[in-house]
Amino acid sequence: MPTLQLAELVEKKQIKPDIYKYSIQVPEIVKTAKPGNFIEIRITEGTDPFLRRPISIYQLIPEKAILEFIFQVKGKGTEKLSQKQVGDKIDVLGPLGFGTFKTEGKQKLAIIGGGIGIFPLYELAKEAKAEGKEVYTYLGFRNKDFVMLEEEFKQVSTNLTITTDDGSYQEKGFAINYLEKELTEKGIEAIYACGPLPMLKAVQNLAKEKSIDCQISLEERMGCGIGACLGCAVKTAKSPKEAPEYWHVCKAGPVFKAQDVEI
Ligand SMILES: Cc1cc2nc3c(=O)[nH]c(=O)nc-3n(C[C@H](O)[C@H](O)[C@H](O)COP(=O)(O)OP(=O)(O)OC[C@H]3O[C@@H](n4cnc5c(N)ncnc54)[C@H](O)[C@@H]3O)c2cc1C
Ligand code: FES
Structure with missing residues (x-):
């Protein structure tokens, strides 16, 4: 409450x-x-x-x-x-937010974030690591000037990969490319993501292709934050029998199962 x-x-x-x-x-x-x-x-x-x-x-x-x-x-x-x-x-x-990150029953997690979307992923990684889960974290930034919280995420990850779009710090390219490469090798059972929409779409597609559980946090623009203004609608990908056409991100989310939303 x-x-x-x-x-x-x-x-x-x-x-x-x-x-x-x-x-x-x-x-x-x-x-x-x-x-x-x-x-x-x-x-x-x-x-x-x-x-x-x-x-x-x-x-x-x-x-x-x-x-x-x-x-x-x-x-x-x-x-x-x-x-x-x-x-x-x-x-x-x-x-x-009713939708939160759920890790029950998963032992090997991939956490992927981009830019300021990495903030809600820290507590998730910290709690999962403390519960003895394997946490593989992939954080992407535009260039070395945007890289942040490296030490903090290292402490709560089994392994941390940092990427920059231009290669000015650590790995060059997008974080998802590294996640994709390691998904099978690490035996990842679930993916948790937050970041810019193009990244979330790519993660959603990857999870679908590989049939892996995936949860994404949508940081849509909001008004009231309590379900009263319709300022945060997201289209559902479920059939009309299962769910309404739109959900409020502020109430039903901000975390959704990736396959349940159209982004
Ligand atoms: C669930 C949720 C969690 C969030 N968590 C964080 C967080 O941990 N840290 C953080 O820095 N920000 C976070 N945001 C974004 C943050 O709420 C906005 O940046 C903030 O409300 C902007 O307010 P403002 O008055 O400074 O800017 P405004 O004057 O309202 O807007 C300034 C500019 O920012 C853009 N903007 C405003 N809101 C958003 C948004 N949600 N996404 C993208 N662009 C936006 C506007 O389009 C405009 O260009 C979150 C948003 C949501 C919905
Ligand atoms: S922000 Fe008002 S309904 Fe979600």
């Missing part, structure tokens, strides 16, 4: 010129949040911007009641958010 909390910002780190990691104290949310859930942040007490902004959970630290999230400054909302200082309060609603 989502709760509203006025959370204290206890740590702020700038990890790239336009990317920040915030640690906030939210005991109620940390208790129930799952990998793949997100929170909605009210940026100001006024009306500009009016709507809350959705941000994924990066990490949960239950022993300290801390939730960490990482965001890129995109527009007015995230710009204002980046001006918060340690000790400030942040109005947070969460955990949100």
